[in-house]
Amino acid sequence: MSLTLHVDMERWRAHQDEVLARHPDLVPVAKGVNGYGIGIPNLMEAASKLAAGGVEITAVGTAAEAEQAKDHYSGRLLVLTPYLLGEDVRGLPDRVIRTVSSVEAVEALLGRRVVVDLMTSMRRFGLEKTDIPRLATALESDQARVEGFSVHMPLDRVAGDYLREVSDWVDALVAAGIPVRTLFVSHLSPAEISTLAKRHQGTTVRPRIGTELWLGDRKALQARGTVHSVQKVSKGDRFGYRQHKVRGDGYLIVASGGTAHGVGLENPKNFGRGVPGLRSRAKFTARAGLALLNRTMSPFSWQGKALWFAEPPHMQVSVLFLPAGGTPPKVGEELPVEVSPVMTHVDRVVFD
Numbered sequence: 001m002s003l004t005l006h007v008d009m010e011r012w013r014a015h016q017d018e019v020l021a022r023h024p025d026l027v028p029v030a031k032g033v034n035g036y037g038i039g040i041p042n043l044m045e046a047a048s049k050l051a052a053g054g055v056e057i058t059a060v061g062t063a064a065e066a067e068q069a070k071d072h073y074s075g076r077l078l079v080l081t082p083y084l085l086g087e088d089v090r091g092l093p094d095r096v097i098r099t100v101s102s103v104e105a106v107e108a109l110l111g112r113r114v115v116v117d118l119m120t121s122m123r124r125f126g127l128e129k130t131d132i133p134r135l136a137t138a139l140e141s142d143q144a145r146v147e148g149f150s151v152h153m154p155l156d157r158v159a160g161d162y163l164r165e166v167s168d169w170v171d172a173l174v175a176a177g178i179p180v181r182t183l184f185v186s187h188l189s190p191a192e193i194s195t196l197a198k199r200h201q202g203t204t205v206r207p208r209i210g211t212e213l214w215l216g217d218r219k220a221l222q223a224r225g226t227v228h229s230v231q232k233v234s235k236g237d238r239f240g241y242r243q244h245k246v247r248g249d250g251y252l253i254v255a256s257g258g259t260a261h262g263v264g265l266e267n268p269k270n271f272g273r274g275v276p277g278l279r280s281r282a283k284f285t286a287r288a289g290l291a292l293l294n295r296t297m298s299p300f301s302w303q304g305k306a307l308w309f310a311e312p313p314h315m316q317v318s319v320l321f322l323p324a325g326g327t328p329p330k331v332g333e334e335l336p337v338e339v340s341p342v343m344t345h346v347d348r349v350v351f352d
Contacts, residue, residue: 001226002347003257004334005037008220009351015217016046019209020053022190029210030069031061031080036214037221037341039349040065043214044072051075057097059184059208063089066096078147078184080208082117082125083109097147101125103134110143115184117150118169121160124152129169132176139178148182148206149173155187163192170200184208215341223346224334225257225300228317232328240311240319247295249324252310254317255300255335262344263299263337264313299338302329 020026028050030036030043040060047058057076060066066077070093082101083089085108089098097113100106106114116135119126127135139146151169153162166188170180180203185193188207196205215221230253233239237246246252257263298309300320310321320335322328329335 001228001256003223003225003261003263003337003344005341005344005346005349006222006224007038007349007351011217011220013046013049015220016050016213017053019213019216020050020055023193023207023209024054025204025206026055026213027057027059027078027184027206027208028055028213029059029061029080029208030214031059031065031210032342034342034345036210037344037346038214040068041072042349042351044069046214048073048075057206059210063087063092063096063098066090066092070096076113076147078115083114099150101127103127103131103138106135106138106144106146107141110141111145113145113147115148115150116146117152120151120165120169121154121162122152126151129172132172132178136176136178148184149180150184150208151186153185153187162188163195166196167199170196170203174200182206211342221341223257223337223339223341223344225255225263225318225337227329227331227333227335228254228256229331230254230328242311244311246310247321250326251322251324251328253302253307253320253322253328253335255320256316256347257300257318257337257339258313258316260315261339261346263318263339300335301338302335303327307335 028047030040030047035043047055057078058073059078059080060069062081063079066079067090069077076095076097078097080099083098083105085104097115098109099117100109100114101117117126119128138144151166166185170183173180182204184206186208193205193207230251233246233250233252235246235248239246239252296309298307298318298320300307302322307320307322310319
């Protein structure tokens with residue numbers, strides 16, 4: 001009895017091969033506590049299968065994730081979160097590469113493999129161009145082991161020529177006598193990557209790809225909650241923690257999937273920009289109004305129709321309402337759940 005993520009193995013693998021064909025130098029990204037909802041060990045196994053196509057390095061989010069991944073993957077592992085001065089470097093094998101975002105971090109990790117992160121329009125972390133002279137000095141050490149440089153670009157092309165921005169970084173480093181043999185990039189199109197490679201003949205441009213690689217074909221993935229109980233109720237019957245009244249004749253369905261799994265949370269992808277589009281704004285307003293009346297649509301569905309929450313989700317399960325007239329599910333059957341895999345902690349992953 002669990003919330004299960006079903007993966008159509010054949011379709012999922014075919015999509016990864018398609019992405020690899022478009023990005024032959026790709027670096028798979030397998031990060032997050034739940035590994036994009038699929039699990040880091042599963043993603044590492046999938047990355048290993050891509051090795052036949054030339055993939056020999058995979059990125060993880062943190063050093064802790066590298067500890068988990070190293071037992072399921074034999075290639076190089078790139079930790080994306082920059083090393084912090086004074087951080088415990090952990091007993092990771094030599095094939096683990098740390099990202100550094102300051103000259104001081106480069107100096108602190110002499111003897112270890114590093115990728116140097118460069119500041120971009122993201123304004124997140126990375127070296128500034130004014131750091132180049134000090135970086136050049138630090139790299140004169142025989143113990144410096146730079147595996148490449150990295151840039152992380154914005155998703156939205158609101159302003160600026162990001163291709164030019166990346167290209168300028170390569171030119172600045174090369175002009176200072178620092179070779180850029182490998183450049184790890186994010187959020188650049190295949191055409192932009194091809195243009196960069198032509199401009200900088202001595203540089204291999206390697207796109208880091210996670211979401212598109214693992215979740216790009218959403219029809220290959222489906223979360224389902226197991227039905228624990230089905231109770232026939234009449235309008236006015238009281239139920240639940242708060243003893244609310246049932247709004248009509250029908251069925252109360254208890255299914256796996258609650259707040260502990262992330263059910264009921266929404267992806268804040270539009271944070272700071274509001275809700276885009278008039279239609280989306282209207283839907284948002286309608287949902288907010290219904291929620292005030294204790295009526296909220298759930299992400300569960302049955303026989304192709306979305307189900308209402310009968311009350312707010314519990315920690316492990318949700319209580320749903322199916323109006324009379326419909327054929328209720330049986331105990332043990334599974335209900336499809338539309339959730340973001342990244343934000344959901346499923347009990348198990350099943351490869352069908």
